[in-house]
Amino acid sequence: MTGPFTIKAIRNAVASGSTSAVECCEAALARIREADGSIGAFRTVDPARALSRAADIDRRRQELAHLPLLGVPVAVKDNICTRDFPTTAASRILEGYVPPYDAAAVERLTAAGAVILGKTNCDEFAMGSSTENSAYGVTRNPWDRERTPGGSSGGSAAAVAAQMVPLALGSDTGGSIRQPAALCGVVGLKPTYGRVSRYGLLAFASSLDQIGPITGCVEDAAVAFEVLAGHDPRDATSVVYDETTAGAQAPESLDGLRIGVPRSLIREGVEPGVLEAFERALAALEGCGARISTVELPHSRYGIAAYYLIATAEASANLARYDGVRYGVRAPGEDRTLAEMYDRTRGAGFGAEVKRRIMLGTYVLSAGYYEAYYRKAQQVRTLISRDYDEAFAQVNAVALPTSPTGAFRLGERTADPVLMYLADVFTVGANLAGLPAITVPCGFTEGRLPVGLQLTGRKMDERTLLRLASAYEKAGLPPHERLGPVANQKPDQPE
């Protein structure tokens, strides 16, 4: 395969017969063999299954030629159920577990003609911001192998950044699509809560979780979003909303669109190189016709605190199902009682971060603490959502750096949970308020680490986000700094 490594290029080439799905699949598998030994993006790859699926697509090419992901090799985060691959959420407690069904998002990828190559590494049960909480080893950032790819969807972001696949699924509870996408220099979209079915996503915090695409460019994110979004009666929180985002990336002028910047949030704690790239991105958006103004999100500084109380409370309930009875692993040995079996299985099966969060969640929901912690956090969630409502009365989107820093070193934050949590300071707001948000690469820090521009939009208004991000992508960076599909350097082969 030659030419740009994008969904559109691959799909068109396969549909027209100028290349085959098998060739595309072989190229992606070769890239994984070549690069993944030093990155560790994948947990599981099944070349035989992928090639057989690709051959099937080639046999039925004319009948399937209209499909939007025809023959496109893709990867799926390991907390999303696949009946053809083990699904462990990077936890020992689910070692070897093969779900008896596909997640709705996986069904949709397959129905659109995609070829699933394998499952990507992540923080255990998506709890983390560096992918270091995986029970099966770390994933390294393709731009600097001594640094984390971010997390929790670090394997998905690294796989796209290293051009192993043009599309990988992630999940985002507090920033887990956007932060790793930003740190790996790729595009990540967290859809509006309810737009993509959570059926088959291993639940972490059900009022915050959303599945979304990680891609090399905005146009691919738009194509993938179109495939993934839609009502699903198997997810009680799935919304009925069918407006298409197709063509959102067509008009390059942003005349009439207004972008708000919560200046008071970025006065401190943001790395200088990140801030400079962010300011240049705003200037580029202004150059495309957007109007930039200052907005206030006065309660967003409390977002991390509210988020960690709400998310852990929900997690403590959701993870109760991992008890050594119905799936996964049971700790070996003789148990006198059922309770003893639960305690030992969960004690041995969960890693440290998952235990911390289950205990924090149990604590804040327990008698005597519920009002002071959990209910208080839910009230602050209301205040944060209201701030966004007020901002969106003035502007179409809110801009922030996706992450306050570039990719951090492996091991740098693992000893300090609170420091790790602060990686999500600019991303949790969209989850708490249920809003869509996208990250698009906007340059580099002084240390040549990618920086992401985050745009958060009104509920159900992915279209405006894709339009802004696409215009920025085309205009914002000089060609030699442009990442994604037209990268003139592979990230692991610096010039």
Add this chain to the structure above:
Amino acid sequence: MPPDLSTEEVSRIAKLSRLSLTPDELQLFSRQLAGILGYVEQLQALDTTDVPPTSHPLALTSPLREDDLRPSLPREDAVGAAPEPDQEAGFFKVPRVIGG
């Protein structure tokens, strides 16, 4: 000030959470959980009088459906992924709960 979590308190939470912890984990978590609770203490500075809590980003009404029979997971599939399935009986096996 955040409540300082004693190892007894952490043991109590671990029991409620159905987690067996090693002595080292007890020490580590009592320090770390106190640190996290110290961080979230900032919320107490906010006046939230009369602010309704948000439990969910969508104004949801529970979707209902007719109570009719629909296709579902075959029993052998549902039981098949268990650590100790009993496929013949269609059960999950667990340690004795009653008597014993």
